[in-house]
Structure formats: structure tokens, C-alpha cells
Amino acid sequence: MSSSPVSIPKTSASDLTTPVFADVLAAAERLKGHAIRTPLLENMALNERTGGRILIKPEVLQRTGSFKFRGAYNAISSLPADAKKRGVIAYSSGNHAQGVAAAAQICGIPARIVMPSDAPAIKVQNTKGYGAEVIPYDRFGENREEIAARICAEYGSYLIAPYDDRRIIAGQGTCGLEIAEQAEALGALPEEVLTCCGGGGLTAGIALALQNRLPDTALTLVEPAGFDDTGRSLGSGSREANDPAARSICDALLSPMPGNLTFQINKSLVTQGVAVSDDEVMDAMAFAFRWLKLVVEPGGAVTLAAVLSGKVATHGRTLAIVLSGGNVDWPRLQEALERA
Structure with missing residues (x-):
């Protein structure tokens, strides 16, 4: 890694x-x-x-x-308009992913989520169900922050961190x-x-x-x-x-x-x-x-x-x-x- x-x-x-x-x-x-x-x-x-x-x-x-919706909605709903236009990205094993996806859907903005390939299927399915794009990765062989950084650079997306925010x-x-x-x-x-x-x-x-x-x-x-x-x-x-x-x-x-x-x-x-x-x-x-x-x-x-x-x-x-x-x-x- x-x-x-x-x-x-x-x-x-x-x-x-x-x-x-x-x-x-x-x-x-x-x-x-x-x-x-x-x-x-x-x-x-x-x-x-x-x-x-x-x-x-x-x-x-x-x-x-899960409780994760609380933080995700608070963060996404308070973003400035220009950031919302570029969409959001997050990395998560599943609960933060779902919270971000649901909050982004409510706010009408695109979301991309970097999720480990071994995440519980229900969490992946639900994240997709809220309209987010899921990008899988190997949690033991790849760096999720680096993957998110590349996507941020490509789309200008705003990172919704899982906890340090x-x-x-x-x-x-x-x-x-x-x-x-x-x-x-x-x-x-x-x-x-x-x-x-x-x-x-x-x-x-x-x-x-x-x-x-x-x-x-x-x-x-x-x-x-x-x-x-x-x-x-x-x-x-x-x-x-x-x-x-x-x-x-x-x-x-x-x-x-x-x-x-x-x-x-x-x-x-x-x-x-x-x-x-x-x-x-x-x-x-x-x-x-x-x-x-x-x-x-x-x-x-x-x-x-x-x-x-x-x-x-x-x-x-x-x-x-x-x-x-x-x-x-x-x-x-x-x-x-x-x-x-």
C-alpha cells in the first residue's frame, strides 16, 4: 500500500x-x-x-x-453553490458512503464513493440506490485517499471526509x-x-x-x-x-x-x-x-x-x-x- x-x-x-x-x-x-x-x-x-x-x-x-447521515447532510447542505455544482466524493466502507449518497441526492448533486471491494453487499447496493457512483478498491492493497485525490483532480469534486471535518x-x-x-x-x-x-x-x-x-x-x-x-x-x-x-x-x-x-x-x-x-x-x-x-x-x-x-x-x-x-x-x- x-x-x-x-x-x-x-x-x-x-x-x-x-x-x-x-x-x-x-x-x-x-x-x-x-x-x-x-x-x-x-x-x-x-x-x-x-x-x-x-x-x-x-x-x-x-x-x-446509521448515524452517518447526520454528519453527511450537515456537511453537504452547507457547501457553497459552486462546490455543489462540482459534486462530492467520499471514501467509506459503507455507512458514510450511504449517508453522503443520500444527502447528495436530497441536495440534487452528483456523488462518487470510493468503497472497499469487500464492503457488505447491502451497503454497496444501498449506496448505488441513492444514486451515487461506486468506485471499488482493495482496502489492503490500494490507498483510498490517493484514489479520491485523482477523482478530485479530474472532476473538481469536493471531498466529504468520513470523520476529520x-x-x-x-x-x-x-x-x-x-x-x-x-x-x-x-x-x-x-x-x-x-x-x-x-x-x-x-x-x-x-x-x-x-x-x-x-x-x-x-x-x-x-x-x-x-x-x-x-x-x-x-x-x-x-x-x-x-x-x-x-x-x-x-x-x-x-x-x-x-x-x-x-x-x-x-x-x-x-x-x-x-x-x-x-x-x-x-x-x-x-x-x-x-x-x-x-x-x-x-x-x-x-x-x-x-x-x-x-x-x-x-x-x-x-x-x-x-x-x-x-x-x-x-x-x-x-x-x-x-x-x-
């Missing part, structure tokens, strides 16, 4: 600056009428299993089946804003919020929201074993990379290392990071299907895996967990159910 530096065109440098809470509030206004305000649910079977009170934020019910982070932060508002309405303020973490955009956005709305609430990020780069980075104080030989079924969370913007936020606002195994993830997917009546993809189930496996203390406590996505191919879900 090439490691040569890549320069990808941007319309302006504003998207590379660190977002603040005001950006999250602006994103919430922009998303009204477009993103779904997903509920905050509670399940007795989960509470009994964990000995605590677990509030579930099911972003599997979000438009395109001010507007992406702010859009994802609306999920945390809703958790705070909904928990307050329930009279059940969580002691801890758990979120999945790949590049760190959702974590960073939720961190900004909690810092301002639930400042006494801890924030724990959950990663797949072998891809615990942000957790390790929190310990060392600098961005750590994953072993290129590492593998996981959590295709949505396989970023090579934390983002620059996201880590600047997460290193000061995240309480801890924990890692869960593929087996624990599979068990969580089966539990969600059987007891929560929700279809959750591997990367979206890591927070549930953390509470079910005891990686995070739950007894006598109130926690909120984000189930971040539900775009899973049937064979993978069937495998999880058969294991259970």
Missing part, C-alpha cells in the same frame, strides 16, 4: 478547524426535517441482564440505517445532544455514555454535546479488538496506528488510526476506551435481534457488547449506549443468530 503524501482539494480550510458546541447546535437546526430524531429506549431484559438501567439510542433507525463532527454531535435532551425528559440522566469509535467523529461530536449538556457524565468509547487505536492513543497522548495485519468483522470501525481533529477533542473529553472481541460482538448482535427486536451490524453492536460482556460496570448504574448502525448482510446476521 502506498504511503506517499496525498493532497486532496478542499473548497476552504474552514472544515479543518476544530468544531465547538455552537456548531453542534447549528447542525441540529440544519438537520430538522431531514434526519430522524431517534428515540431513547429501555429494555427490561437488558436491564435484568446487566443489573443496571441501560438507555438505548438506536441509530439503526436513522435515515440510511468540522461539519461532519458537528452533525454527529446531534446524536449526543438528543441523548442529553431525551434522558432529561425521562428523568434518567446517565452516569456514562458509550459510543462506538472508528475514526472518532461520532465520539468527538457526542463529547462536545455532553461537555455542554451533561458535564458530569463520563464518555467511554468502544472499539473492536485489534483496532483499539484511539483507546491506546488516549493512554500515550499521541495518535497510535493499528497493525495493518489486524482483522475484525466490524467493517465500519476499521480506520487505520484516529483522526487529527477528532483526537484533539477526544483526548481531553473521553474518559476511557475499551475493546471487545468479534465473538462478543456476535453475541450482542444476537441479543439485540432476540430481545431488543433490532437489527444491528457488527460495528454498531460494540457498545452493547461492552455492557453484556462486563467490560463496563453496569450494576446499579444508569448508562446510555449508541447502537450506531444496522446495515448488515444477512449471512453475517444469520451467523450471529446461529451462534446464539
Whole structure:
């Protein structure tokens, strides 16, 4: 895989600056009428299993089946007119791809998405269904940033980064804003919020929201074993990379290392990071299907895996967990159910 530096065109440098809470509030206004305000649910079977009170934020019910639509629409809808005319490009294993494709379709602009050839078929099909052109690549032998750079140069497209973008982070932060508002309405303020973490955009956005709305609430990020780069980075104080030989079924969370913007936020606002195994993830997917009546993809189930496996203390406590996505191919879900 090439490691040569890549320069990808941007319309302006504003998207590379660190977002603040005001950006999250602006994103919430922009998303009204477009993103779904997903509920905050509670399940007795989960509470009994964990000995605590677990509030579930099911972003599997979000438009395109994951939280990624929030950031994608916030970024694309706020582009200047000249950038919209040239269209957008993104690289993604699937959920960001679908979010960008759907947001671009709503805004009436073309989208091209660089996706790994081993991405779940449902994610590729859905991305194409939203009208985007899909450019496949080998995630273990090619560099997606270089491919995107060539397309940017050819078409003058605007890159919608998967996580290291001010507007992406702010859009994802609306999920945390809703958790705070909904928990307050329930009279059940969580002691801890758990979120999945790949590049760190959702974590960073939720961190900004909690810092301002639930400042006494801890924030724990959950990663797949072998891809615990942000957790390790929190310990060392600098961005750590994953072993290129590492593998996981959590295709949505396989970023090579934390983002620059996201880590600047997460290193000061995240309480801890924990890692869960593929087996624990599979068990969580089966539990969600059987007891929560929700279809959750591997990367979206890591927070549930953390509470079910005891990686995070739950007894006598109130926690909120984000189930971040539900775009899973049937064979993978069937495998999880058969294991259970």
C-alpha cells in the first residue's frame, strides 16, 4: 500500500478547524426535517441482564440505517453553490458512503464513493440506490485517499471526509445532544455514555454535546479488538496506528488510526476506551435481534457488547449506549443468530 503524501482539494480550510458546541447546535437546526430524531429506549431484559438501567439510542433507525447521515447532510447542505455544482466524493466502507449518497441526492448533486471491494453487499447496493457512483478498491492493497485525490483532480469534486471535518463532527454531535435532551425528559440522566469509535467523529461530536449538556457524565468509547487505536492513543497522548495485519468483522470501525481533529477533542473529553472481541460482538448482535427486536451490524453492536460482556460496570448504574448502525448482510446476521 502506498504511503506517499496525498493532497486532496478542499473548497476552504474552514472544515479543518476544530468544531465547538455552537456548531453542534447549528447542525441540529440544519438537520430538522431531514434526519430522524431517534428515540431513547429501555429494555427490561437488558436491564435484568446487566443489573443496571441501560438507555438505548438506536441509530439503526436513522435515515440510511446509521448515524452517518447526520454528519453527511450537515456537511453537504452547507457547501457553497459552486462546490455543489462540482459534486462530492467520499471514501467509506459503507455507512458514510450511504449517508453522503443520500444527502447528495436530497441536495440534487452528483456523488462518487470510493468503497472497499469487500464492503457488505447491502451497503454497496444501498449506496448505488441513492444514486451515487461506486468506485471499488482493495482496502489492503490500494490507498483510498490517493484514489479520491485523482477523482478530485479530474472532476473538481469536493471531498466529504468520513470523520476529520468540522461539519461532519458537528452533525454527529446531534446524536449526543438528543441523548442529553431525551434522558432529561425521562428523568434518567446517565452516569456514562458509550459510543462506538472508528475514526472518532461520532465520539468527538457526542463529547462536545455532553461537555455542554451533561458535564458530569463520563464518555467511554468502544472499539473492536485489534483496532483499539484511539483507546491506546488516549493512554500515550499521541495518535497510535493499528497493525495493518489486524482483522475484525466490524467493517465500519476499521480506520487505520484516529483522526487529527477528532483526537484533539477526544483526548481531553473521553474518559476511557475499551475493546471487545468479534465473538462478543456476535453475541450482542444476537441479543439485540432476540430481545431488543433490532437489527444491528457488527460495528454498531460494540457498545452493547461492552455492557453484556462486563467490560463496563453496569450494576446499579444508569448508562446510555449508541447502537450506531444496522446495515448488515444477512449471512453475517444469520451467523450471529446461529451462534446464539
